[in-house]
Amino acid sequence: MHITMKQVTYTDSRGLDTSRPTFSEVVVRGIAPGGGLYVPESLPSFALPEILELAEWPYWRRAAAVFSRFGVDFCAEHVDALMQSAYGAQWDDERIAPVVEVVAGIHVLELWHGPTSAFKDMALQCMPLFFSAAVDKMQASGELADDYLVLVATSGDTGKAALEGFADRDHTSIVVFYPAGGVSDIQRLQMVTQRGGNVGVFGVLGNFDDCQNAVKAAFNDQAFNAELHGERHLKLSSANSINWGRLLPQIAYYVSAYADMVAEGGVKPGSPMDVCVPTGNFGNILGAYYAKRIGVPIGRLLCASNENNVLADFISTGTYDISSRVFVTTPSPSMDILISSNLERLLYELAGAEAVRGWMASLAAERRFTVDRETFAAVRELLTADWVTNDESLATIGRVYAERGYLMDPHTAVAWEVAERLRGEDPVLVVSTAHWAKFGTDVFKALTQTAYDAPLPKGADSLSGLELLDEVRRIAPNAGSVPTPLAEIAVLPERFGEVADAGREGIEAAVRGWLER
Numbered sequence: 001m002h003i004t005m006k007q008v009t010y011t012d013s014r015g016l017d018t019s020r021p022t023f024s025e026v027v028v029r030g031i032a033p034g035g036g037l038y039v040p041e042s043l044p045s046f047a048l049p050e051i052l053e054l055a056e057w058p059y060w061r062r063a064a065a066v067f068s069r070f071g072v073d074f075c076a077e078h079v080d081a082l083m084q085s086a087y088g089a090q091w092d093d094e095r096i097a098p099v100v101e102v103v104a105g106i107h108v109l110e111l112w113h114g115p116t117s118a119f120k121d122m123a124l125q126c127m128p129l130f131f132s133a134a135v136d137k138m139q140a141s142g143e144l145a146d147d148y149l150v151l152v153a154t155s156g157d158t159g160k161a162a163l164e165g166f167a168d169r170d171h172t173s174i175v176v177f178y179p180a181g182g183v184s185d186i187q188r189l190q191m192v193t194q195r196g197g198n199v200g201v202f203g204v205l206g207n208f209d210d211c212q213n214a215v216k217a218a219f220n221d222q223a224f225n226a227e228l229h230g231e232r233h234l235k236l237s238s239a240n241s242i243n244w245g246r247l248l249p250q251i252a253y254y255v256s257a258y259a260d261m262v263a264e265g266g267v268k269p270g271s272p273m274d275v276c277v278p279t280g281n282f283g284n285i286l287g288a289y290y291a292k293r294i295g296v297p298i299g300r301l302l303c304a305s306n307e308n309n310v311l312a313d314f315i316s317t318g319t320y321d322i323s324s325r326v327f328v329t330t331p332s333p334s335m336d337i338l339i340s341s342n343l344e345r346l347l348y349e350l351a352g353a354e355a356v357r358g359w360m361a362s363l364a365a366e367r368r369f370t371v372d373r374e375t376f377a378a379v380r381e382l383l384t385a386d387w388v389t390n391d392e393s394l395a396t397i398g399r400v401y402a403e404r405g406y407l408m409d410p411h412t413a414v415a416w417e418v419a420e421r422l423r424g425e426d427p428v429l430v431v432s433t434a435h436w437a438k439f440g441t442d443v444f445k446a447l448t449q450t451a452y453d454a455p456l457p458k459g460a461d462s463l464s465g466l467e468l469l470d471e472v473r474r475i476a477p478n479a480g481s482v483p484t485p486l487a488e489i490a491v492l493p494e495r496f497g498e499v500a501d502a503g504r505e506g507i508e509a510a511v512r513g514w515l516e517r
């Protein structure tokens with residue numbers, strides 16, 4: 001029997017798209033025409049017993065329950081099948097997103113058991129399957145004749161997670177651009193050893209900004225789009241973190257985590273837990289916000305920033321201001337951001353599309369905006385924020401390991417430190433976004449009390465990325481093993497060594513060359 005739930009249609013945060021697309025349409029489109037972000041027109045709700053029941057189910061079934069409740073336009077059997085392959089044997093813990101109690105009252109939600117050892121896998125093991133299924137469905141109905149080429153500019157984590165998610169998926173191919181010399185040794189190896197017949201990887205002669213601007217320019221180049229469409233029946237897509245298809249899986253793990261917290265005795269059924277999230281683009285913490293809206297007993301949303309603390313400032317002042325902000329380098333590079341794109345969705349939920357249009361226009365023109373008093377009060381009601389310096393985050397790694405034998409990566413450490421500062425009566429769920437081995441150099445500095453800006457201590461300064469991981473395990477015996485896909489990258493063949501020129505022409509030439517391969 002095919003049970004089809006009520007389909008939910010979407011609107012956008014700036015109120016400019018009135019076409020009322022379905023889930024599969026918004027996944028394929030990514031951003032709305034006019035620049036807004038897609039949001040569901042109505043939100044579902046879960047009753048407490050329905051949430052608690054999830055604790056008895058495998059993770060894939062929990063995620064399927066959340067997707068179906070959100071009215072995705074696929075039948076329940078199809079959602080189940082996609083979820084079983086998204087959250088299957090490629091994860092190194094069958095619980096997928098386990099909750100671990102590290103100190104009484106502080107629990108860690110580990111989101112890095114996937115194939116690339118970072119939380120991006122939670123969304124990117126799932127979303128490409130729905131993307132591919134959505135294209136399939138549109139082609140079958142005659143709505144669409146093309147396949148998709150996904151272009152990604154990455155500063156490290158996203159590129160690998162997207163490659164792994166899209167590798168060998170039907171109707172899609174993916175080309176990733178990273179700044180040559182601007183990613184860690186391990187991050188580069190993770191990308192250039194990627195398997196799959198539909199993937200390409202290029203270093204770009206420039207920094208991450210150059211990469212991103214060049215990829216954006218290629219997207220906006222009408223002639224290039226027409227050429228791909230005319231000669232190859234390809235459309236471009238970006239699959240970036242503002243895609244609703246990446247957000248929905250991030251709601252699912254908060255619902256799942258609350259069920260686990262109750263089952264493990266960390267919180268009484270129905271009592272609130274606070275959630276503390278290391279935040280960059282506001283995507284992960286937005287998942288927690290929506291989970292709260294649909295009925296998960298979440299108390300405060302604790303927003304943890306690194307030295308790029310524009311969000312912490314916004315939450316304490318009501319003004320988002322990047323007009324004179326400088327971008328800082330930190331040991332938590334995946335949170336190094338100035339424009340926190342997904343904040344727009346929260347502002348939409350609190351103040352509506354008209355207000356968002358004004359604020360986004362002001363952000364584009366003056367690099368700042370200030371929300372009205374009522375919206376600011378609503379922000380303060382929901383969110384509490386703090387931020388952590390580079391050296392504080394490394395000190396936290398060292399201290400928590402020394403006291404508890406639990407080794408964290410620098411992103412998680414930002415959240416841990418903020419959780420300790422801001423915690424109240426309720427238990428806190430600290431969201432852990434990467435395995436420590438992804439950021440071995442800074443973890444090694446943390447364990448040897450080396451300052452973030454200082455070089456590695458003598459003896460360690462000549463070690464390669466992987467050798468340094470062995471060194472970490474030697475000085476931190478409780479660290480656990482290095483995830484197999486990371487440990488094995490040194491022996492995999494490097495498939496991609498090509499370098500592209502920065503700028504639109506460089507990116508386009510690289511894509512053309514790759515398509516001719």
Ligand SMILES: *Cc1c(COP(=O)(O)O)cnc(C)c1O
Pocket residue numbers: 118119120157241278279280281282283284285334335411433434
């Ligand atoms: C992407 C990322 C983050 C930031 O997540 P947002 O959704 O952008 O807030 C934090 N930690 C790690 C390890 C990441 O890869």
